[in-house]
Amino acid sequence: MGFFLNRSLSLAFRDAVVASVCFKVLLFPAYKSTDFEVHRNWLSITYSLPLKEWYIEQTSPWTLDYPPFFAYFEWFLSQFARFVDPKMLIITNLNYSSTATIFFQRVSVIASELVLVYALQRYIKLLPEDKRKPAYAIAMSIYFSPGLLLIDNIHFQYNAMMYGILIFSIVSMSEKKYLLSGILFAVLLCFKHIYLYLAPAYFFYLLRVYCLDINRFSLANPFAVIQWEHIIRLGLSVILVGLLAFGPFIYLGQIPQLISRLFPFSRGLCHAYWAPNFWALYSGADRMLYFLSKKLLHHNFETDSAALTRGLVGDSSFVILPDVQPRATFLLTLFYQLISMAPLLLRPSFDNFISALSLCGYASFLFGWHVHEKAILLVIIPFSFLALKDRRYLTPFFLLTVSGYISIFPLIFTSSEAAIKYIYTFTWIFAFFNVFGDVAKVRHVRRIFLFDRIAYIYFLGFVPLLLFVSIYEKIPILKDLTFLKLMLISTYCAIGVVASWCGFSWLYLFAEND
Incomplete structure (x- = not known):
């Protein structure tokens, strides 16, 4: 780690990414969990079935239960998967894991990590070159995170891409690009709804710094603090993102079915393996x-x-x-x-x-x-x-x-x-x-x-x-x-x-x- 930070900082992060990718390629034959089959099944659902059946299909127990943007992402990947091994896109091929399938899905995870790389590069460029060492340390700690390696590159998921969107939103907030930050967070929610837990911080901060101007407050006109133009911009932007994701399912009348997939409260208090909480x-x-x-x-x-x-x-x-x-x-x-x-x-x-x-x-x-x-x-x-x-x-x-x-x-x-x-x-x-x-x-x-x-x-x-x-x-x-x-x-x-x-x-x- 000290080697990377002590050499030219402009090259450090690039070298870290290259070294990490080389290491992750060696993990292709490693253990993979049921999440590997989950995502293979989602590839087959989005490729083989019309959109109206995506959140209804249940041949596999691993039904599609992420928001629509992630389903669209799986459809996008499936357009490349059909050239690698078409059999992975057959819905009835449960637990299919040919060498080509493993290679393709592992590569898709590494490729999706470019979102995280881009977001972290934006973060480390916030400061002048001579003050970037802390930013590089933080960026590398995230990129080399054992959690991301174990969960994404072995266990199998796409968390690095999701956190890349989150970090891009955070960096935009730091740059005072409040509208862009809010839009990116809305996009993230349409990829994975677990990030709803972070929504209160976004809501109150954007309300305070973007939608209200306390300096304009006066007893004569207390409503002068409200930035109506900003509220309309932010509100319409978030609504547009939501419509792009959920619009087709609203048209199909499938929102109740989609919600039942996203929020399965029939599951118990604790996960199969207790989270340390x-x-x-x-x-x-x-x-x-x-x-x-x-x-x-x-x-x-x-x-x-x-x-x-x-x-x-x-x-x-x-x-x-x-x-x-x-x-x-x-x-x-x-x-x-x-x-x-x-x-x-x-x-x-x-x-x-x-x-x-x-x-x-x-x-x-x-x-x-x-x-x-x-x-x-x-x-x-x-x-x-x-x-x-x-x-x-x-x-x-x-x-x-x-x-x-x-x-x-x-x-x-x-x-x-x-x-x-x-x-x-x-x-x-x-x-x-x-x-x-x-x-x-x-x-x-x-x-x-x-x-x-x-x-x-x-x-x-x-x-x-x-x-x-x-x-x-x-x-x-x-x-x-x-x-x-x-x-x-x-x-x-x-x-x-x-x-x-x-x-x-x-x-x-x-x-x-x-």
Whole structure:
């Protein structure tokens, strides 16, 4: 990492991209999850069927459940896929994975990452050449993200492209191109609806800096603050984007069907593998209380005690603690998101916008319904742009990244890829611990000493945890507890993510002006 930053910065990012692409090509034969078949099936749906059947077709269990822009993207890819291997576009060819199909889909992921490359290049060009080192450090930390590598280039998804659009929108906001930023975010929502969780930060910031002009306020004419022209421009632009995406389905009368695909609330509170969030701690506490009640108090329970640890989607009943309803998770998420909006409204600045964006991601990840472990990137990516703002942000940032990236490890469970996930992730951790420590600004002398030291102890705790997980299956007494190792990783990582959220929230809400 130091090699890239110490040579000509104008060449550093280009070299990083070339090196990364070469490495990712070597991963073509690597393990691929069911998401590979998901996207192959979506290629076949969008290619073989008329648009009116895209969100109805259900030959495969992996039905199309992303917004229309992503469906159009799959259709676009399918126009090239037919020249590579037409059999991949046959709907009934379930689990088809010829060598040509694997090659094509892997290449499509790498090609789509050019969106991320472009967005990051725009970001690093915001500053003069002699002040770009922090920007390059942040850009490289995102581009080399273990999360993106493990999820996109091995597990198989297109997250880098999505985050490229998000970063392009963030950069446009930094350049005060507010209308463009809002349009890009609307486009992103029409690609993947999970980014709705970030919408409050966009809404309140654009309202404050683009739609209202507080300097024009007067008691005689309080409505003078309203920038009607800007509101109309932004509103019409967002509506136009929405119509481009959803218009055909509005015409076909399929919006209810489309909504049922996008928001499947029939799924349970926790994903098949618990995301490291508040509900992982809640679920772990329930499991512990059940164990203690059964062993120490000799209580008998009619409820299936294994329900929580089977790892089944839609199965999230609790034994001791009260069950959680979707409404409760929505209210908790909204409550903590709205708290972060207060400083954004009172002190509208780009840094506060990024902080609010990060806290919206935190709240959705920690308290949302059926959160995927992969959604941790929704927090890590925005937070990355603040990590070098002040050295006090480094501890919550590293708590978040270390916990978040290690929590993804169980997704890549094959032994042949184990070395990759460990070596790559820990190389990233050590490299950016060092680089960020050297580059971060010292804006405040006082730091939270105790919080820093506890964080170091927490990091060391990953050593025995990962060693135990690696020999878990060799311990006979634990052979039947198939979900225990996943539960341990998830709950321990959840402690780090929650601690990071608490530390970051304190800095943003109370200590910003210390």
